[in-house]
Amino acid sequence: MEERDDRYLRESYNQARPHSGERAPDFESMMERAQDASRARRHAGRRVWLAAAAVLLAVSVAVFSLMSADTELPEASPQAQSVEAVTDDEDRLAAPSVVDDERWEELVELADELWEEEYPTDFLLVSLENDELWE
Amino acid sequence: MNELATRLESLHEAAFQWALHCSAGVRQDAEDGLQATYEALLDGSACFKGQSSFKSFLFAVIRNKIRSQARKKKVRRLVGLDDVRTPKVEAQGSKALEDAERRRAIRRALEELSPKQRDVLELVFYHDLTIEEAAQVMGVRLGTARTHYKRAKEGMRRELMKGGLQWKSATTGT
Numbered sequence: 001m002e003e004r005d006d007r008y009l010r011e012s013y014n015q016a017r018p019h020s021g022e023r024a025p026d027f028e029s030m031m032e033r034a035q036d037a038s039r040a041r042r043h044a045g046r047r048v049w050l051a052a053a054a055v056l057l058a059v060s061v062a063v064f065s066l067m068s069a070d071t072e073l074p075e076a077s078p079q080a081q082s083v084e085a086v087t088d089d090e091d092r093l094a095a096p097s098v099v100d101d102e103r104w105e106e107l108v109e110l111a112d113e114l115w116e117e118e119y120p121t122d123f124l125l126v127s128l129e130n131d132e133l134w135e
Numbered sequence: 136m137n138e139l140a141t142r143l144e145s146l147h148e149a150a151f152q153w154a155l156h157c158s159a160g161v162r163q164d165a166e167d168g169l170q171a172t173y174e175a176l177l178d179g180s181a182c183f184k185g186q187s188s189f190k191s192f193l194f195a196v197i198r199n200k201i202r203s204q205a206r207k208k209k210v211r212r213l214v215g216l217d218d219v220r221t222p223k224v225e226a227q228g229s230k231a232l233e234d235a236e237r238r239r240a241i242r243r244a245l246e247e248l249s250p251k252q253r254d255v256l257e258l259v260f261y262h263d264l265t266i267e268e269a270a271q272v273m274g275v276r277l278g279t280a281r282t283h284y285k286r287a288k289e290g291m292r293r294e295l296m297k298g299g300l301q302w303k304s305a306t307t308g309t
Binding site for chain 2: 005006009010012013014015016017018019020022023024025027030031033034035037038041042
């Protein structure tokens with residue numbers, strides 16, 4: 001009985017179902033359009049990836065440049081360069097450019113005097129021989 | 136690819152009918168939905184994994200595509216069935232008139248059903264899917280689909296009985 005009811009309902013539905021007169025569009029042309037759209041989307045996707053990679057590269061370069069600029073030591077000033085030149089060469093006692101030669105000579109002499117007063121040569125020699133003093 | 140195309144071609148008419156049902160008879164929406172489905176299958180964004188029959192998988196993709204299109208268009212999925220374009224009945228003689236009247240009565244009965252109930256009837260009655268497959272297409276549990284199916288049949292039977300003659304003639308086998 002139920003089976004017969006179901007069969008009747010099914011038949012009734014299939015006879016009266018809405019849109020039953022509509023026919024599907026051509027399969028081939030739909031597939032062609034789908035393939036074209038799919039291909040276009042793939043190309044668009046590839047372009048988006050390329051653009052994203054380019055942006056990423058540009059940002060990386062910019063960040064790297066900024067970081068390099070931060071860590072670079074500033075160039076030494078001319079004054080500092082002169083002092084370095086003097087201290088690097090122990091034999092050379094030329095006056096730094098910031099002090100004139102005459103004044104420099106006075107300073108050197110004064111330093112010698114002070115050194116000798118403070119650290120007499122004998123004491124210095126004894127001191128150098130006595131390791132304990134250095135410990 | 137060729138295998139996919141062959142499968143799709145064999146189901147093309149049924150797929151379009153299902154698309155038409157899902158888009159409430161709006162042909163352009165049905166074509167767009169079917170087109171979007173084919174594109175998704177070709178570019179691999181919808182991939183058949185053999186967890187169901189290919190037909191129910193295809194129908195589920197169509198349904199989802201049309202629903203998402205409808206959401207985009209902010210259009211309600213189902214309009215009244217009165218709005219649906221139906222083939223003209225060239226009534227010739229009493230038999231044709233009787234058939235036309237019967238179809239109208241069934242349409243009225245279908246109008247009383249919920250969209251889910253109409254979906255399950257379309258899938259089971261017209262597309263010959265099992266209730267389990269219909270559940271997969273509709274994205275509901277099997278028990279839920281069974282309930283929709285049962286209530287749809289009850290509703291249809293009830294509405295047809297209001298009409299009287301058609302149902303009586305069927306049950307008495309005349």
